[in-house]
Amino acid sequence: MLETPARIEPLFFDDAVPTVLADLAIELQKAADELGRGLHPESAAELADLVRVMNSYYSNLIEGHNTRPRDIERALAGAAIDPERRPLALEAKAHVEVQRTIDGLGLRGELPIPTSIDFIRWVHRVFYNEMPEEFRFIDKPGGMTAEIVPGEFRLSADHDVVVGRHQPPSPGRVVAFMGYFQKRYAMAEKQASLRIIAIASAHHRLNYIHPFPDGNGRVSRLMSHAMALKAGIGGNGLWSISRGLARGLKDRGEYKRMMDHADSPRQGDRDRRGNLSESALKDFVEWFLTVALDQVRFSTAMFDLGRLETRYRALVKDIVDDKRAPDLVSAVLRYGSLPRGEANFVLKTSERTARNTLSDLVDRGFLKSDTPKAPVRIAFPLDFRERLFPNLFTDAEINAPEPRSLSFR
Incomplete structure (x- = not known):
């Protein structure tokens, strides 16, 4: 057997x-x-x-x-x-x-x-x-x-x-x-x-x-x-x-x-x-x-995806000395990706200013792209992940529903 x-x-x-x-x-x-x-x-x-x-x-x-x-x-x-x-x-x-x-x-x-x-x-x-x-x-x-x-x-x-x-x-x-x-x-x-x-x-x-x-x-x-x-x-x-x-x-x-x-x-x-x-x-x-x-x-x-945009905006506002940066991060998070040439339309500013804002966010790891000319996507840089998602790799308690009681216990 x-x-x-x-x-x-x-x-x-x-x-x-x-x-x-x-x-x-x-x-x-x-x-x-x-x-x-x-x-x-x-x-x-x-x-x-x-x-x-x-x-x-x-x-x-x-x-x-x-x-x-x-x-x-x-x-x-x-x-x-x-x-x-x-x-x-x-x-x-x-x-x-x-x-x-x-x-x-x-x-x-x-x-x-x-x-x-x-x-x-x-x-x-x-x-x-x-x-x-x-x-x-x-x-x-x-x-x-x-x-x-x-x-x-x-x-x-x-x-x-x-x-x-x-x-x-x-x-x-x-x-x-x-x-x-x-x-x-x-x-x-x-x-x-x-x-x-x-x-x-x-x-x-x-x-x-x-x-x-x-x-x-x-x-x-x-x-x-x-x-x-x-x-x-x-x-x-x-x-x-x-x-x-x-x-x-x-x-x-x-x-x-x-x-x-x-x-x-x-x-x-x-x-x-x-x-x-x-x-x-x-x-x-x-x-x-x-x-x-x-x-x-x-x-x-x-x-807590319903409030992720709010948390990310607050983080970028604290880190990046550019009042336009949170708006650009919000747009990319909402729309998934953004062609680089459209950043100025989102920010309602000149191409040069928008390009500088975008480049700064990429350099800091908040945005990413496959190539220097490809559309940008949102990123979650390790240095700031505890700010966005506290206790992700720890055992600290979070406000989540308690596990159900098992019937065989």
Whole structure:
């Protein structure tokens, strides 16, 4: 039974979705639909880039790697970083770049099924192709090391692993398990409610199979992000599942405990069919979706998009000695982008004066563009992000709704 792919059953709820999970899926869909509403898509895209940095920061934190957001930014810009902190920054950079590609596929309607073998191997491959050399080997007993081949499942005998009390399938059975995983989760694509519930269950079951020698947690979190986009709860890229998993609802140890709980074997006839406990799966899905809902609400409160323009104007007014600068920032934030030659019309001033105002805002990092002559877009410079979005990378409380009480507690 341990080497039979059906060992990972149940994968979702075949008879009927528990009411608490159906209600959570609806609540999550509604909250995600509201996130980003009223913000121009181009401005939302720039803000989503900030969320990617936050996502990679917390994903690293789950792995025990404490990376400074400023170092992540410097790695993305190709700037010099202290040698001691450089590997962790490059690891986080890899996460950001993979997620950025996933988001681009989602925006273009080209995102494949995230639970497919091809997609999962692609995520691992592009992630590890960008990883620093230090993180491309794993330690083995006897002081030996094994290389992590990007995108390759653990197929050789030296890739047998134990994760806590859990014994994943042996290397010779990984392909069969992943084929079963792909086939079963393809069925969830046919129902809207199952697509959301499958985000949680697939997250656990992929880690249960542990298909790669290393990087399974990171791949599962990126897969979950892609599944959220595919299920229509991506919230314009403005929320992060990694932050919620790293923090939990009450304490940082919840993620590990809930993953371990979902490993539980079936507890007798009352626990439905399958090798694993359906009751434990329900608990895990409820916890995971509650974490997701909590993060959507956090982002809604944190970004406070209804007052973002007011905050940004106040910031620019304090920093830039040019009374026209707040008006230009407001226009770009509202309209997403602005051709440089139209700045004078917005400011109702001469071309030269408008050009000077625009150049100053670009130099200070409040506006950005792909080339010196391309239209400008809003930017969220790191030096002032705490002013615009306080406590984004900290544990301080903000005025957001309390997480719901879980029914199994």
